[in-house]
Amino acid sequence: MSQTGGRPRLAGGANPPAAACDIRSAGACFSAADPYVVIAMTRLVLLFSLLVLAHSAQAADLEAGRSRATAVCAACHGANGVSVSDAIPNLAGQKAVYLETQLKAMKEGARKSPIMNAIASQLSPPDIADVAAYFSSQPGATAAAKSEFLPGLVKTGVTFPEDYQRTFTKYHTINFPATRQVRYYYANKTALQAAQQGRSLPDGSYLFAEVHSAKLDADKSPVMGGDGFYVADQLLFHTAMARDAGWGKDIPEMLRNEDWNYAVFTTSRQPRPANQAECLACHKPLDKTSFTFTLEQLKSGPKPQ
Ligand code: HEC
Ligand code: HEC
Numbered sequence: 154m155s156q157t158g159g160r161p162r163l164a165g166g167a168n169p170p171a172a173a174c175d176i177r178s179a180g181a182c183f184s185a186a187d188p189y190v191v192i193a194m195t196r197l198v199l200l201f202s203l204l205v206l207a208h209s210a211q212a213a214d215l216e217a218g219r220s221r222a223t224a225v226c227a228a229c230h231g232a233n234g235v236s237v238s239d240a241i242p243n244l245a246g247q248k249a250v251y252l253e254t255q256l257k258a259m260k261e262g263a264r265k266s267p268i269m270n271a272i273a274s275q276l277s278p279p280d281i282a283d284v285a286a287y288f289s290s291q292p293g294a295t296a297a298a299k300s301e302f303l304p305g306l307v308k309t310g311v312t313f314p315e316d317y318q319r320t321f322t323k324y325h326t327i328n329f330p331a332t333r334q335v336r337y338y339y340a341n342k343t344a345l346q347a348a349q350q351g352r353s354l355p356d357g358s359y360l361f362a363e364v365h366s367a368k369l370d371a372d373k374s375p376v377m378g379g380d381g382f383y384v385a386d387q388l389l390f391h392t393a394m395a396r397d398a399g400w401g402k403d404i405p406e407m408l409r410n411e412d413w414n415y416a417v418f419t420t421s422r423q424p425r426p427a428n429q430a431e432c433l434a435c436h437k438p439l440d441k442t443s444f445t446f447t448l449e450q451l452k453s454g455p456k457p458q
Pocket of ligand 1: 221222225226227228229230240241242244252253255256265266268269272284285430431432434
């Protein structure tokens with residue numbers, strides 16, 4: 154910052170000589186001190202700045218749109234608006250007004266999408282205009298085209314907890330009627346102790362779920378066990394979230410959940426490629442509960458073993 158407050162000062166600071174001929178028009182000479190000229194010029198300057206203002210209120214900033222798109226939206230829609238998976242729409246070449254309308258609806262919650270509601274709520278109206286204009290300016294793609302996941306959102310610090318059956322505590326179970334699954338939730342000691350002492354979950358916390366298909370009866374309805382939960386049939390995969398120092402540092406702020414990382418593991422305990430951007434976005438609004446949906450159950454769950 155300049156010490157004079159940023160306003161440029163005329164070198165020398167002297168006033169022009171009163172007799173100077175400042176404007177020549179049709180051979181006549183007007184002085185800038187002439188009151189008519191001063192009024193006319195003031196009007197012109199006013200008109201001009203109004204025009205500039207009106208223009209910049211409408212014009213989106215393509216560069217700002219591009220830089221946000223590259224940093225954040227790229228994780229799912231691709232940097233050029235060609236998405237990374239079949240479940241995510243392309244934005245390239247879409248009409249800007251449509252993109253803006255959808256983003257506004259998702260910001261306000263009128264259009265429901267847990268992932269996009271979390272993202273759009275962080276965009277201001279000018280941000281929305283910028284990203285809409287940017288994606289709209291990108292060339293459309295063939296239906297088969299796909300973008301790569303962002304490397305920073307594939308990389309995860311979470312490894313399979315080999316000894317979870319011995320060292321973790323099972324704290325919760327949920328039936329999923331739509332997918333006919335039952336999920337068992339486990340937590341390590343660090344997470345369980347913190348939750349039960351009313352602290353937010355610290356580095357070293359690990360939450361883990363076993364996803365099972367439900368056993369089906371002759372009508373293909375899940376068989377209910379005596380405990381009110383579906384009887385598990387087959388283990389399908391695991392989901393996991395854990396945090397440690399520095400794990401969030403490569404994640405763009407709009408997606409970052411402090412230092413939490415996410416992972417999906419196969420039944421043979423191998424990492425399954427997952428776009429952490431989706432996990433992060435959906436869990437992001439839960440910043441008051443350690444980004445955890447089942448914190449209440451963790452608090453009131455069994456004491457750590
Ligand atoms: C974590 C993944 C993810 C990220 C990051 C993401 N989106 Fe989305 N976006 C989605 C998904 C999934 C949908 C489909 C939502 C639905 O209807 O269920 C979607 C839908 C949209 C739509 C509506 C498209 C249509 O055809 O109706 C717009 C517009 C959009 N996103 C813009 C953005 C912008 C702009 C950003 C970056 C600021 C962004 N998204 C970041 C996953 C993401
Ligand atoms: C569409 C939103 C959504 C997405 C996307 C999502 N989650 Fe979740 N997650 C939930 C909800 C809701 C729960 C609460 C219990 C449940 O439904 O399993 C949950 C619970 C969990 C839990 C148990 C701890 C807790 O927060 O209660 C883990 C672990 C987890 N998710 C991991 C993941 C991983 C890994 C991904 C990405 C591959 C992911 N989640 C993506 C919504 C989501």
